[in-house]
Each structure stands twice: as C-alpha cells, then as structure tokens.
Amino acid sequence: MIKVNFTVNNRAITIETHPHTTLLEILSTKLSLFKSKIGCGNGSCGVCSVLIDGEPINSCLIHAIDLEGVIVETSEKIEGEYPQILKAFENFGGVQCGFCVSGFLVSAKAILFSEKIFTEDDIRDRFSAHICQCSGNYPYIQATLYLLKNKNLLIKNR
Numbered sequence: 001m002i003k004v005n006f007t008v009n010n011r012a013i014t015i016e017t018h019p020h021t022t023l024l025e026i027l028s029t030k031l032s033l034f035k036s037k038i039g040c041g042n043g044s045c046g047v048c049s050v051l052i053d054g055e056p057i058n059s060c061l062i063h064a065i066d067l068e069g070v071i072v073e074t075s076e077k078i079e080g081e082y083p084q085i086l087k088a089f090e091n092f093g094g095v096q097c098g099f100c101v102s103g104f105l106v107s108a109k110a111i112l113f114s115e116k117i118f119t120e121d122d123i124r125d126r127f128s129a130h131i132c133q134c135s136g137n138y139p140y141i142q143a144t145l146y147l148l149k150n151k152n153l154l155i156k157n158r
C-alpha cells in the first residue's frame with residue numbers, strides 16, 4: 001500500500017491504496033465521482049478522460065503511484081463550472097445515450113482554455129481519442145468550434 005496526496009476538483013485528497021489502483025477506480029470507489037466511466041479499459045475510447053494538470057488523460061491508464069502532487073479535474077467540475085459546453089453539445093445534436101459525453105466535455109474544456117488556437121482539424125484530431133457510437137464525433141467537433149468562435153459565452157458558473 002502507498003499513501004498519495006493529490007487534488008481532485010479543488011479538494012485536497014490523501015488516500016492509501018495499492019500502487020496500481022487506477023485513477024478511474026479511485027474516483028468512483030473512494031471519491032464517489034461516477035461520471036468518468038469504464039469503457040474499453042485500455043486507452044482506446046476516451047470515456048474515462050479527466051484533466052491532469054490541465055491535459056486530457058485516460059484515467060483507466062493512470063495508477064495511484066503516478067498521482068502524487070497532481071491536479072485532477074473531472075467532468076463533474078467542468079459541467080458545473082461551464083454548463084454552456086454541455087448545452088452546445090446538445091444544441092449540435094450530441095448527447096443521445098450520454099455514455100461518451102463526460103469524455104468529450106473534458107477534452108473540450110482543454111481545447112477551449114488552451115493557449116494554442118485550435119482549428120477544426122485540430123479539434124477533430126483531438127477528439128479522435130473519443131468514440132460516440134450514437135451520433136459520431138461530428139456534433140461535438142462543431143459544438144466546440146462554435147464555442148471557440150464565441151468564447152464570450154463561456155462564463156464561469158461558480
């Protein structure tokens with residue numbers, strides 16, 4: 001067992017766990033954060049994405065031993081702070097069964113608050129780490145592009 005200290009959604013966390021417990025397991029079993037889901041479990045579907053130090057990462061591939069000192073943001077925090085992202089996904093025809101959405105939210109936040117200027121191709125490329133089996137990735141790409149062009153809509157909720 002190891003003790004690890006890190007931050008999740010602005011909350012300082014200390015846990016004792018096996019070094020190879022995944023962050024995805026920690027989120028659900030120790031912190032009751034269930035929006036990052038298990039899909040493929042091997043880094044191919046993006047449904048478990050979180051931000052670590054601002055970068056989108058598949059939480060199914062990150063282990064407790066890698067977490068000391070990092071800052072984690074989950075889709076719970078992102079959706080609460082920027083509900084406009086989910087709204088845009090809905091307006092562009094995404095969010096049908098909802099399974100993939102938390103992953104897209106996480107990647108969209110990273111794109112929208114990046115210092116890099118993302119083009120449509122860049123967004124498509126970034127979202128290739130995600131799979132929406134209902135609508136395909138197109139609505140999420142278009143919604144994120146729309147928000148990039150209308151950043152004034154991104155007012156922090158809390």
Ligand code: FES
Binds near residue numbers: 038059
């Ligand atoms: S469950 Fe992590 S990438 Fe698919």
Ligand code: FES
Binds near residue numbers: 097134135
């Ligand atoms: S909305 Fe169903 S998988 Fe994306």
